[in-house]
Amino acid sequence: MKKVPEFxxxxxxxxxxxxxxxxxxxxxxxxxxxxxVNLKPTLRTISVRLPVxxxxxxxxxxxxxxxxxxxxxxxxxxxxxxREKVRRRAG
Numbered sequence: 001m002k003k004v005p006e007f008x009x010x011x012x013x014x015x016x017x018x019x020x021x022x023x024x025x026x027x028x029x030x031x032x033x034x035x036x037v038n039l040k041p042t043l044r045t046i047s048v049r050l051p052v053x054x055x056x057x058x059x060x061x062x063x064x065x066x067x068x069x070x071x072x073x074x075x076x077x078x079x080x081x082x083r084e085k086v087r088r089r090a091g
Contacts, residue, residue, distance in 0.1 A: 001025060 002024050007013035022028070055069075062069035 001027060 004025050005016065058073060059069045062072040065072060
């Protein structure tokens with residue numbers, strides 16, 4: 001097996017693995033599944049234009065649940081995305 005190089009940053013590592021054949025560096029027959037329970041996902045800031053009434057409704061709902069409205073919006077999006085994935089697999 002080849003030795004995995006040291007990387008200066010995540011971008012350099014991404015560039016390397018985008019072109020490298022991992023089977024030359026990792027013995028996948030010895031691999032096992034693990035869960036990274038404390039791993040925080042990479043976030044990207046986006047701008048979305050929403051009707052004022054929709055934002056106000058979201059803020060009211062979030063206030064009733066005692067959570068920030070942007071967090072509630074993420075929950076709603078995640079739930080819908082999961083339903084769509086299930087629907088696609090079933091269809």
